[in-house]
Amino acid sequence: MKVAIVTGASRGIGSAIAKALSENGYNLVLNYRASREELEALAATLSTEVVLVQGDVGSFEESEAIINAAKTHFGRIDLLVNNAGIARDNLIMRMSEDDFDAVSTTNLKGTFNCTKHVSRTMVKQRFGRIINISSVVGIFGNAGQSNYAASKAGIIGFTKAVAKELAPRNITVNAIAPGFIETQMTDAISEEAKSASVGRIPLARFGKPEDIAKAVVFLASEDANYITGQVIQIDGGMTL
Ligand code: NAP
Numbered sequence: 001m002k003v004a005i006v007t008g009a010s011r012g013i014g015s016a017i018a019k020a021l022s023e024n025g026y027n028l029v030l031n032y033r034a035s036r037e038e039l040e041a042l043a044a045t046l047s048t049e050v051v052l053v054q055g056d057v058g059s060f061e062e063s064e065a066i067i068n069a070a071k072t073h074f075g076r077i078d079l080l081v082n083n084a085g086i087a088r089d090n091l092i093m094r095m096s097e098d099d100f101d102a103v104s105t106t107n108l109k110g111t112f113n114c115t116k117h118v119s120r121t122m123v124k125q126r127f128g129r130i131i132n133i134s135s136v137v138g139i140f141g142n143a144g145q146s147n148y149a150a151s152k153a154g155i156i157g158f159t160k161a162v163a164k165e166l167a168p169r170n171i172t173v174n175a176i177a178p179g180f181i182e183t184q185m186t187d188a189i190s191e192e193a194k195s196a197s198v199g200r201i202p203l204a205r206f207g208k209p210e211d212i213a214k215a216v217v218f219l220a221s222e223d224a225n226y227i228t229g230q231v232i233q234i235d236g237g238m239t240l
Contacts, residue, residue, distance in 0.1 A: 179235025
């Protein structure tokens, strides 16, 4: 049976990815930072084997423990989904150093930490799939999100560099760049700003976490064997 690790799986996009992977037969290591109850509730609905691991992906040591839990429990790791992420929006003039550091550490360094720790196992296996959740904001920018945009743009550069490094070992590394997806992260946006945003989306709606999860299942599958270093935008056409 295939084994996947999903970071930040307690709600939103990470939770939908976990559900879709389980439906497709993956045993799972699901990571959370604080929301254990939410993740336990999700795990209780899944039919494959699930291990829950607390840990902050921004910590080099804790992310190593997340990866090691998968190795110890299942003996192999087929897929890592670097999904955990936070936003702390503000205009550059008002953005604190702490807000910049927190977002960079979770989003970009967290992706580095987990990828670095998983790479040894995947190289030994001569097989692996790594999928990084970036954002369209990392490609096009967004006022009030310089910290978030920088972290998500960094993930795209990181994805392409690591894809080149690991391709000779039959490991693919891709990024997904969602537009607006209905989760707790976008709940924070005012109704006024939401309707203005929907007006810019040709498919005239926000996406659902499942729209991202389906792309993860595809990129992890054998049908995507020859796809690496790519950034797939899933945004209802918003950036066309
Ligand atoms: P969300 O609902 O806020 O969920 C974020 C998840 O990440 C939670 O499970 C949270 O768990 C976890 N998390 C946060 N910091 C963590 C850390 N340091 N270590 C481990 N887990 C951590 O967000 P979402 O909308 O599902 O977003 C998921 C990913 O998609 C993020 O990378 C986000 O940037 C990206 N994305 C989202 C959208 C969107 O429109 N929603 C668009 C583009 C990209 P705890 O509560 O336990 O901390």
